[in-house]
Amino acid sequence: MKYKIMVLDIDGTLTNSEKKITPKTHDALIDYQERGGKIAIASGRPTKGILPYAEKLDLKKYGGFIMAFNGGKIINCQSGETVFSANLPLKFLPEICDEVYKTNIGINTYEGDCLIAGNGVNEYTMVESNIIGLKIKEVEDFVSYVNFDINKCLLSGNPAEVVELEKVLSKRVGDKLGVFRSEPFFLEVVPKGIDKARSIDNLIKTLGIKTEECIACGDGFNDITMVEYAGLGVGMANANDKLKAVADFITSSNDEDGIAYVVEKFTK
Structure with a gap:
């Protein structure tokens, strides 16, 4: 098999507009695994x-992998082992919150079954809660409350405000932390050097798989690095233009079983 691993984003890629894996895509990916391919879900x-x-x-x-927090944590689904984990240094939270509190943007992180929310709960915080299926726990003092290991902070708000906050935080902490948009209304703050491409590199080295034996499929801003990195970088028809510009191949949309098409075209 030429391509030994497929790395798949979830929203807008693996799932359709209803956030579901269609039967055709499901069957294609099961078949790929039956033939010896590995799957990693990167989100x-x-x-x-x-x-x-x-x-x-x-x-x-089938021995697949979860790559959570944009690659900040990799889990072997078969063994339950954490293959890799990078924590966001808590010492930077006061600086981040200092800028967030000047805006209407929410600051969020994750604890067990809860989405921890600071600076209020806005409609975009609700979007994240609905996507990931975690209940919201609003806290008054985010910095004091978050005294446990976290892999990232998610800043959620109006897209125009998010763009401006990205500029401010990139200037203030961008040399120490990763700051990037995953959606127009989501701004991610992660440990420096963490992105989906770095995560794939960490994973395939442990598996003895070469870069050219990897397919990566995505649609969003945070998928660009992995699509550039992979031996075959695939953009969905519904992907943003920046991702499409770096992709090796554009498949059909997430509502037209674009992933199933990739399996059929490149792994048979």
């Missing part, structure tokens, strides 16, 4: 927000 979501899709695709049975 900005926390681990618990990815697990339902990992279970749907039987990643535990």
